Amino acid sequence: MSIRLLVYRCRVLTPLALAVDFGGTKVEAALVDSDGRLVPDSRHRRPTGRTASVADLESSVGDVVRAAASALPEGAEIVGVGIGCAGPIDRRRGLVSPLNVPDWRDYPLRDFIASVVGAGEGGLGLDIPVTLEMDGVAITMAEHWVGAAQGVDNVMGMVISTGIGGGLIVDGRVITGPTGNAGHIGHVEVGDIVGEDTFGNASALEAMASGPHTVAWARTQGFAGTTGEELAAAYAAGDPIARDAIARTGQAVGRAIASATALLDLELVAIGGGFSHSTPDLFDRMREVIDHHYFPFVRKVRIVPSALSSEGPLIGAAALIHRATLLPA
Incomplete structure (x- = not known):
């Protein structure tokens, strides 16, 4: 085996989390590195709100996830998706019922985002974990990590x-x-x-x-x-x-x-x-x-x-991947 091929096969790609923050007025997504820094030009935002339908909300979430993923730099890989969502949630089943978004009650947000990034039809082809926690948990992890x-x-x-x-x-x-x-x-x-x-x-x-x-x-x-x-x-x-x-x-x-x-x-x-x-x-x-x-x-x-100013919720969503050892099983 040539030295060049050996170096290529052993190259360690930079691990990035695809962070998603869903709230009562907006949803955002960005790529975040293992030091809690947002990747330039990867942050995208769409509206949510009390009057949004299920189709509207799915469109907004799908748009920001795909847009953030498309900003993946050369030499990096997405190792997981972290989702912080306004509560209440059901973390084991991946369901969300954000109080200020009436059309989502027991909505399967984790599964929906998994379908956007996954290998199925229309997905991004990524075989990675998708973790959902309440947004308050995410922001607390962000402050503990880099805040x-x-x-x-x-x-x-x-x-x-x-x-x-x-x-x-x-x-x-x-x-x-x-x-x-x-x-x-x-x-x-x-x-x-x-x-x-x-x-x-x-x-x-x-x-x-x-x-x-x-x-x-x-x-x-x-x-x-x-x-x-x-x-x-x-x-x-x-x-x-x-x-x-x-x-x-x-x-x-x-x-x-x-x-x-x-x-x-x-x-x-x-x-x-x-x-x-x-x-x-x-x-x-x-x-x-x-x-x-x-x-x-x-x-x-x-x-x-x-x-952490306005980046805190996204850094927190990324912490669900980069600092997953702090979470209960």
């Missing part, structure tokens, strides 16, 4: 955006629960703060503290805007209603974090998502709740912004 929670082994990640999601790492291991929904902090109850009725529960954190629900409460108090961006701008300008809305949301999130910390003895909570960027004061309101807690072990928890 704000590096070196910390008792962590909750949170996303405050269209909805509120979360995930948990305890003693360095990802906690999913039997269905995959452990860490679904958006649907814990936070006492006497009450928001809009959200899927039958006006006391759930998401009902008062997600971006849309915070804006909705502000509008009941006379705020004229309709978006989180407008509320953030009004807050910066000193609008008293916007300031009350942010304070209320921060208090609600702080209570949820205090409860989770009391239950799990967390060291750090990393928070991302579009509405979490509305103002740094939102984090101050959360910390005020923690600072007044009775137990010192609760007061010790640190609350920090995500270190």
Whole structure:
């Protein structure tokens, strides 16, 4: 055998994960390397939303997966697909029921994406694993891997955006629960703060503290805007209603974090998502709740912004492949 042929046969291709992040307003896909870096020009996005049909959603998902895969660089290979999806999910059966996407209830998202990348008719011909977890689990793994929670082994990640999601790492291991929904902090109850009725529960954190629900409460108090961006701008300008809305949301999130910390003895909570960027004061309101807690072990928890900006969910989806050893079987 020639030396040239031997080198060719022994060449190690760069392993890439095909990362998919499915949420209430958009689905994204990208290729991510084993250091948590997105491959240039591989990131693609399509809309989802409350009014999208099953056919619309499948088209969006299929489009971004194929577009990301087509950006595969020379000398690299796709070794798996990681999917982070808004919950609730059924991780064992690969089913998803994202609350803000009504047409998907027990939808087989894992199987659908497997068919897009697989060897069947119309597929990409790849024989690779496809892993599905809740998006909160994915973002928590991203923060633990390359983000704000590096070196910390008792962590909750949170996303405050269209909805509120979360995930948990305890003693360095990802906690999913039997269905995959452990860490679904958006649907814990936070006492006497009450928001809009959200899927039958006006006391759930998401009902008062997600971006849309915070804006909705502000509008009941006379705020004229309709978006989180407008509320953030009004807050910066000193609008008293916007300031009350942010304070209320921060208090609600702080209570949820205090409860989770009391239950799990967390060291750090990393928070991302579009509405979490509305103002740094939102984090101050959360910390005020923690600072007044009775137990010192609760007061010790640190609350920090995500270190990964908008790439976090995709890096987290890739972590389902590159850091799969942290996941339960």
